[in-house]
Amino acid sequence: MFFDFHCHILYGVDDGPASPSGMFEMVKSAYFCGIRKIIVTPHCNPQLFGFSPERLNEVYAELTEYCKSKFPDLEIYKGAELFAYTRFPGPISENLPVFIADGKKVLTEFLPDSDFRFVSELVTTLISAGITPVIAHIERYRLLSKNNVIALKKLGAVITLNASFFCKTGFFRRAKFLRLINEGIIDMVASDAHRPEDYGIYSDCYDFLVKKSGRQKADQLFYMNAARLFGDPS
Numbered sequence: 001m002f003f004d005f006h007c008h009i010l011y012g013v014d015d016g017p018a019s020p021s022g023m024f025e026m027v028k029s030a031y032f033c034g035i036r037k038i039i040v041t042p043h044c045n046p047q048l049f050g051f052s053p054e055r056l057n058e059v060y061a062e063l064t065e066y067c068k069s070k071f072p073d074l075e076i077y078k079g080a081e082l083f084a085y086t087r088f089p090g091p092i093s094e095n096l097p098v099f100i101a102d103g104k105k106v107l108t109e110f111l112p113d114s115d116f117r118f119v120s121e122l123v124t125t126l127i128s129a130g131i132t133p134v135i136a137h138i139e140r141y142r143l144l145s146k147n148n149v150i151a152l153k154k155l156g157a158v159i160t161l162n163a164s165f166f167c168k169t170g171f172f173r174r175a176k177f178l179r180l181i182n183e184g185i186i187d188m189v190a191s192d193a194h195r196p197e198d199y200g201i202y203s204d205c206y207d208f209l210v211k212k213s214g215r216q217k218a219d220q221l222f223y224m225n226a227a228r229l230f231g232d233p234s
């Protein structure tokens, strides 16, 4: 069983599917690969894809209605992905719906060339406000060293990696992040799905990690750590 805490399933909200049928195909793929809990996390900065909370609520209601009849044991929750490119991200000050779970966690992505100083200052600001930053796709930030990632984790950030990265990257980079997984530095693996086939990659990544790191570690990364962090995310 998997917990998909980072995906772009809602249609017409961001760069996920463009139509209801695309959204339903995605949720079917998610369900049949073994996902039973989903937090939908559209990009929530209005500058990206013209995000609107009203639109999010409408499409989320459509998705939950569909799942109630088709997949009654699938739990769906509402979240967002915050693009943090300034020191105090606009959507937080504008009271946009950026928070997940108990209102104390935020899925956060940065510009790929963000440095440790910028990221650590933002993490510290959020932690001081009682908010836990869940850092999306840590593999994208090439200026962050392993020691930087450990330092962010010590500050209180949750470190996540995208499943697709494992299937697409070269041997040496994959080996590097596998070491971070085996050393307990990576907390969770995300689908970051934007299309139905991303869930095939997600379950391939689980199988790969079962082989390389053992089933217990793979289960922690794909379900248990998210369940512990988010609890009941409603």
Ligand SMILES: [Fe+2]
Pocket (backbone or CB within 6 Å): 006, 007, 008, 081, 136, 192
């Ligand atoms: Fe994402």
